[in-house]
Amino acid sequence: MKIIVLVKQVPGTDSVKLDPITGVMVRTGKDTIINPLDENALAEAIRIKSTHPDVTITVVSMGPPSAMKAIKEAIAMGADGGVLVSGREFAGSDTIATAKVIAAGIKKSGTFDLILCGERATDGETGQTAAMIAHYLNVPAQTYVSALEILEDGVIVRRTVESGFERVQVPFPVLVSVNKDISDTGFPTLSGKLRAKNVEVPMWANAELGFDKSELGLTGSPTRVVKIFSPKLSRDTIMFKTNGTTKPIDELLSFLVSKDVV
Amino acid sequence: MSMYVNCSIAEAKNIADYKGVFILGEQRDGKIQAVTFELLTWGRGIADTLGCELSCVLLGDKINNMEEVILRGADKVFFIQDPVFKNFLPQPYSNAITRLVNEEKPEIIISGATTTGRTVMPLVAAKASTGLTADCTELTIDPETKLLLQTRPAIGGNIMATIKTPNTRPQMATVRPRSAKQSEIDTTRTGEIIVKKYEGSTIMTVEKFLEFIIDTTQAVSIEEADIIIAGGKGMKNAQGFKLVEELAELMGAAVGATRDAVELGWATYPHQVGLSGKTVSPKLIIALGIAGKIQFLAGMQTSDVIVAINKDPEAQIFKVADFGIVGDVFDVVPMLIEAVKKMKAKAIA
Numbered sequence: 260m261k262i263i264v265l266v267k268q269v270p271g272t273d274s275v276k277l278d279p280i281t282g283v284m285v286r287t288g289k290d291t292i293i294n295p296l297d298e299n300a301l302a303e304a305i306r307i308k309s310t311h312p313d314v315t316i317t318v319v320s321m322g323p324p325s326a327m328k329a330i331k332e333a334i335a336m337g338a339d340g341g342v343l344v345s346g347r348e349f350a351g352s353d354t355i356a357t358a359k360v361i362a363a364g365i366k367k368s369g370t371f372d373l374i375l376c377g378e379r380a381t382d383g384e385t386g387q388t389a390a391m392i393a394h395y396l397n398v399p400a401q402t403y404v405s406a407l408e409i410l411e412d413g414v415i416v417r418r419t420v421e422s423g424f425e426r427v428q429v430p431f432p433v434l435v436s437v438n439k440d441i442s443d444t445g446f447p448t449l450s451g452k453l454r455a456k457n458v459e460v461p462m463w464a465n466a467e468l469g470f471d472k473s474e475l476g477l478t479g480s481p482t483r484v485v486k487i488f489s490p491k492l493s494r495d496t497i498m499f500k501t502n503g504t505t506k507p508i509d510e511l512l513s514f515l516v517s518k519d520v521v
Numbered sequence: 522m523s524m525y526v527n528c529s530i531a532e533a534k535n536i537a538d539y540k541g542v543f544i545l546g547e548q549r550d551g552k553i554q555a556v557t558f559e560l561l562t563w564g565r566g567i568a569d570t571l572g573c574e575l576s577c578v579l580l581g582d583k584i585n586n587m588e589e590v591i592l593r594g595a596d597k598v599f600f601i602q603d604p605v606f607k608n609f610l611p612q613p614y615s616n617a618i619t620r621l622v623n624e625e626k627p628e629i630i631i632s633g634a635t636t637t638g639r640t641v642m643p644l645v646a647a648k649a650s651t652g653l654t655a656d657c658t659e660l661t662i663d664p665e666t667k668l669l670l671q672t673r674p675a676i677g678g679n680i681m682a683t684i685k686t687p688n689t690r691p692q693m694a695t696v697r698p699r700s701a702k703q704s705e706i707d708t709t710r711t712g713e714i715i716v717k718k719y720e721g722s723t724i725m726t727v728e729k730f731l732e733f734i735i736d737t738t739q740a741v742s743i744e745e746a747d748i749i750i751a752g753g754k755g756m757k758n759a760q761g762f763k764l765v766e767e768l769a770e771l772m773g774a775a776v777g778a779t780r781d782a783v784e785l786g787w788a789t790y791p792h793q794v795g796l797s798g799k800t801v802s803p804k805l806i807i808a809l810g811i812a813g814k815i816q817f818l819a820g821m822q823t824s825d826v827i828v829a830i831n832k833d834p835e836a837q838i839f840k841v842a843d844f845g846i847v848g849d850v851f852d853v854v855p856m857l858i859e860a861v862k863k864m865k866a867k868a869i870a
Binding site for chain 1: 549608609610611612635636637639640641642643644646647648650651652653654655656670674675680681682683684685686687688689726727728729730731732733734735736742744745747748772790791793796797798800804805823825826827828834839840841842843844845846847848849852853856857860861864
């Protein structure tokens with residue numbers, strides 16, 4: 260069985276602080292990480308492989324050349340190989356243009372039974388690329404999946420939805436986007452690190468994928484960003500210190516009543 | 522694979538042919554879901570600005586009270602009816618909606634940024650080769666171009682981006698649940714219910730719905746709650762976190778948790794607020810023992826009223842709070858619980 264795991268390299272968030280005056284995000288380091296939910300997807304693939312030894316896991320990522328680091332990290336954690344889709348001509352792509360390119364990268368990498376990816380990335384937070392990729396690959400998509408059961412010819416997924424869980428059965432090949440409950444994330448292993456060092460990960464640009472230029476980047480994107488602005492984050496905070504009396508609590512409750520929220 | 526039909530619009534689209542606003546309603550067990558009424562508020566506003574019709578699309582087998590959708594603002598209801606639509610399945614839902622879009626040519630489609638909306642809308646957008654903007658908090662019409670301006674938070678809510686879809690139709694957006702009030706019932710309104718029955722490849726699917734299991738541990742889901750009481754590492758342990766639950770129960774609120782609290786096992790993942798959890802914007806959120814890492818703030822900073830209780834006066838959470846109390850949660854929260862109890866008792870008396 261062939262599993263493809265889609266990973267996106269995103270900025271790390273733990274070292275990020277808010278500027279107290281402007282409320283704008285200040286990145287204190289240039290650290291990047293594998294999108295956390297993609298790590299859960301990878302962990303699920305590795306879990307499946309542990310009980311199905313015939314499984315091979317290929318990581319596919321699209322991003323700048325530096326995203327190679329994310330792929331190598333995924334291999335160190337247990338993937339068998341990877342592909343990086345990278346090229347200047349892809350820059351400025353919206354979700355539709357991105358999905359087309361990633362789908363082409365997956366197709367070129369060979370056949371597959373199961374595609375796993377995080378339900379959304381922590382930077383763009385659109386959560387719509389996965390389903391679009393499924394469309395361009397002509398396979399069904401199951402989203403928000405928190406548990407996965409591998410059958411002979413397909414999967415049973417448990418989707419976490421607003422008021423509960425839905426169980427759906429789908430045959431291979433299928434794309435499944437996952438949330439955090441799917442699997443606990445793992446760590447790089449010694450043998451994995453060795454493999455990551457030795458495995459050659461191809462980098463494909465449009466020369467390899469062969470799109471018409473009009474399908475890529477800004478020209479290939481149906482949406483346009485009109486403007487970007489910073490929301491006003493800092494609020495005029497009413498502050499109290501506890502002093503043993505009930506005053507802060509009384510003030511809080513009358514504040515909430517005045518705001519009509521209790 | 523042969524059962525999966527690609528309904529993409531191959532022919533060049535004449536933008537001027539696309540008229541009217543669609544909202545994508547949702548039902549479960551035949552009951553129309555509240556998000557539908559929020560979408561009617563969005564849709565009615567936009568349709569009135571453009572001077573066009575507002576239609577609500579519903580898929581299902583049997584749906585109760587469809588007239589209510591008209592009384593709450595729709596001019597038309599397109600009810601796509603088949604047993605396969607009883608529960609949400611991405612394949613037949615997206616195929617049927619795409620077919621209706623090709624037939625009716627709406628210029629705008631709006632759905633909720635729910636698990637259903639965020640699954641089916643990307644599929645429809647890809648099939649229709651058009652743009653889609655996720656999780657909008659504001660939709661307006663550009664007075665000059667009449668284009669839909671779609672504003673959404675990005676990068677953890679630290680940047681707002683306004684996006685348009687100039688050259689393709691329909692213009693598509695999902696809007697964050699609770700970002701609009703439910704539209705009111707107006708018993709004088711009239712409209713038309715059109716039942717659509719599709720056959721063949723449109724309703725064929727390899728996806729098989731097995732069952733729906735109600736999550737009984739989640740009395741109020743955090744995305745739909747008016748009030749959220751959230752706890753973080755400052756609650757010290759699972760026993761301490763019970764204070765969060767106690768206050769929530771007392772206030773009829775949902776329980777929220779930081780990533781740390783979930784990872785420590787004090788709350789389950791459906792309660793997680795933040796970048797790798799849920800994005801919420803309730804009327805009130807009370808953050809207890811939460812430092813305010815960007816991870817958490819990103820998921821809640823658009824809430825109407827934010828209250829923070831934390832012993833560290835420098836905690837980042839106070840920067841986004843409307844009301845802050847510097848103090849030990851284990852002193853302040855029990856006092857707050859007593860005060861709320863008294864207030865409730867007074868209200869009853």
